[in-house]
Amino acid sequence: MDKRLQKIAAIEIVVLLAIWQVLASLEWIPAYLSSPYVVGREMWALLISGDLFTNAASSLYRSLISFLLVMVLGIVFGIVSGFFKPIGTFFQPIVDVLNPVPKIALLPILMVWFGISDTTRILLIFLTAFFPCFIATKDGVHGVKQVFVWAAENMGASKLQILWKVVLPASLPKIFDGLRVSLGLTFVMMFSSEMIGSSNGLGLGFMILLADMAGRTDLMFVSVFFIALLGFLFDRILLAVRARLLWWSENRG
Amino acid sequence: MKKGWKWLIEYQSLIWIVVAWELVVFLQIMPERLFPSLSKVLVVAFELITTGMLIDNLPITLFRVFAGFALAAVVGVPLGLLMSRSKLLNDLVQPIFSLGFPVPRVALYPILVFILGLGSASKITMIFLECLFPIVLNTYYGSTRVGKLYLWAAQNMGANRSQVFWRVLLPATMPSIFTGLKIALPMAFIIAILTEMIGATAGMGYLLTYMSASLMQEKVLACVVLITVVGYLLNLLIQKIQQKYVYWQ
Numbered sequence: 001m002d003k004r005l006q007k008i009a010a011i012e013i014v015v016l017l018a019i020w021q022v023l024a025s026l027e028w029i030p031a032y033l034s035s036p037y038v039v040g041r042e043m044w045a046l047l048i049s050g051d052l053f054t055n056a057a058s059s060l061y062r063s064l065i066s067f068l069l070v071m072v073l074g075i076v077f078g079i080v081s082g083f084f085k086p087i088g089t090f091f092q093p094i095v096d097v098l099n100p101v102p103k104i105a106l107l108p109i110l111m112v113w114f115g116i117s118d119t120t121r122i123l124l125i126f127l128t129a130f131f132p133c134f135i136a137t138k139d140g141v142h143g144v145k146q147v148f149v150w151a152a153e154n155m156g157a158s159k160l161q162i163l164w165k166v167v168l169p170a171s172l173p174k175i176f177d178g179l180r181v182s183l184g185l186t187f188v189m190m191f192s193s194e195m196i197g198s199s200n201g202l203g204l205g206f207m208i209l210l211a212d213m214a215g216r217t218d219l220m221f222v223s224v225f226f227i228a229l230l231g232f233l234f235d236r237i238l239l240a241v242r243a244r245l246l247w248w249s250e251n252r253g
Numbered sequence: 254m255k256k257g258w259k260w261l262i263e264y265q266s267l268i269w270i271v272v273a274w275e276l277v278v279f280l281q282i283m284p285e286r287l288f289p290s291l292s293k294v295l296v297v298a299f300e301l302i303t304t305g306m307l308i309d310n311l312p313i314t315l316f317r318v319f320a321g322f323a324l325a326a327v328v329g330v331p332l333g334l335l336m337s338r339s340k341l342l343n344d345l346v347q348p349i350f351s352l353g354f355p356v357p358r359v360a361l362y363p364i365l366v367f368i369l370g371l372g373s374a375s376k377i378t379m380i381f382l383e384c385l386f387p388i389v390l391n392t393y394y395g396s397t398r399v400g401k402l403y404l405w406a407a408q409n410m411g412a413n414r415s416q417v418f419w420r421v422l423l424p425a426t427m428p429s430i431f432t433g434l435k436i437a438l439p440m441a442f443i444i445a446i447l448t449e450m451i452g453a454t455a456g457m458g459y460l461l462t463y464m465s466a467s468l469m470q471e472k473v474l475a476c477v478v479l480i481t482v483v484g485y486l487l488n489l490l491i492q493k494i495q496q497k498y499v500y501w502q
Contacts, residue, residue, distance in 0.1 A: 005344070005347055006348070007349050007352065008344055008345070008348050009351070009352055012348060012349065013352075032367050033367075033368070058302070089263070090264075090265070090266050091266055093263065093267045094266050094267060094270065097267065097481070100439050100442075100484040101480065101481045101484055101485070102442060102443040102446040102447065102480060102484060104443065104446060104447050104450060105446055105450075105458075105477045105480050105481075106477060108461060108462065108465030108473050109465075109470065109477065112287060112465075112468070112470060112473075120369070125303070133381075137429050153316070184355055184357065187357040188357045190361055191357055191383075192361050192447055192451075195363075195451055196447075196450050196451055196462075205360075208360070208363050209363075210370075212363050212366075217364065217367055219363055220363055220367075221364070223360070224360045224361060224363075224364065227360040228356040228357065228360065229357075229393075231355050231356045231357045232279045232356055234355075235354075235355030
């Protein structure tokens with residue numbers, strides 16, 4: 001997004017907030033839709049008391065641990081099963097069957113096995129976010145030019161060196177495409193795993209659940225805004241890392 | 254016979270998983286209440302079908318999935334195409350999609366429930382919102398990448414605007430549109446299950462939470478199996494449609 005579009009985006013957000021505020025102050029929309037002023041005030045109060053940070057921190061802890069697991073396991077498994085064909089074909093049917101399953105359906109089962117705990121949530125987020133990363137990595141490895149691999153072999157590189165120095169960098173652009181989808185999913189599942197199964201503890205999704213039960217839509221808007229903000233920020237961070245690592249690649253995020 | 258053998262080898266990993274699962278049950282490594290055998294799960298799944306539980310809930314979920322998905326396609330495809338044609342529209346809409354894309358939009362669902370209630374309306378709106386993004390973005394990028402040469406050639410040969418659009422631009426964008434639709438349909442199904450699990454009185458997601466309240470793992474697993482089959486079939490459906498209409502790819 002270039003500078004001009006950023007400016008338009010900023011204007012659009014301000015206009016939307018203004019319309020919302022005007023509608024709310026004229027009481028043309030029902031009171032439960034709150035208003036930007038009230039939401040802002042509540043957000044400030046929560047920021048001062050630090051509640052927002054503790055909730056956001058425990059949500060982030062879950063989603064970032066899962067994302068780290070996805071990154072490591074997804075890329076390693078993706079490269080191994082993309083490079084060594086027999087391993088790839090062995091696991092392919094499992095991936096085909098598990099990929100389209102809405103992983104959230106596994107929540108009741110995981111809850112019975114591991115309890116209503118962080119383990120369950122991290123596992124659920126991991127299961128959802130793993131497949132896009134794995135599939136993109138595998139695709140990326142398949143797209144690596146055979147000539148590169150042959151050249152490395154000719155120059156006497158070992159299998160490990162080929163994987164680390166040739167295959168991994170060459171498939172990085174694809175890997176980042178997959179990681180971006182995975183990152184988005186970790187935030188979706190972070191919210192869902194906290195909403196469903198009456199969790200108790202800390203978390204932004206739990207904040208929404210509590211506010212919902214109390215009928216406090218203003219607090220719901222605060223948490224929704226914060227989840228959106230976190231999702232947006234981490235996407236930007238990923239794109240920045242990508243731009244730094246892939247300076248040689250033509251299509252930068 | 255040889256074909257069957259080849260098939261077995263290709264799908265051996267699934268068979269190994271089933272064998273491992275049954276071994277865990279047989280050796281009673283996990284208590285059976287928590288880890289029921291797969292044959293039992295299949296029997297329960299079959300019971301769910303014959304007792305009409307599936308017929309009561311599946312059509313409701315599918316209706317929500319297809320309503321939201323169809324709305325998103327009907328709005329998203331023209332919007333994406335127009336964005337690539339009109340600079341003004343692109344300037345207005347592009348920032349919203351760029352900002353909204355990385356945001357977890359499901360978080361809005363509880364607020365949608367406040368506005369639209371717990372029924373189908375809030376769920377269809379959520380599915381629509383979630384599907385709109387991949388459809389619009391893929392259509393837009395697809396149609397901006399249509400080779401200028403095709404458009405020039407068509408114009409040179411005297412095609413008017415609507416002919417260029419229907420005969421050249423739309424078919425050339427078709428593969429990208431289907432890429433978007435292929436991302437959106439499984440997404441629609443996931444959101445349907447998710448929103449039904451958060452709160453509903455009917456649907457597959459509701460059936461799942463209802464069964465999990467019984468604390469009988471074989472019933473929950475049977476639901477998961479049925480949901481998996483439906484998800485797999487939906488995937489297959491969109492692939493078949495793509496093969497039929499984008500046969501030149």
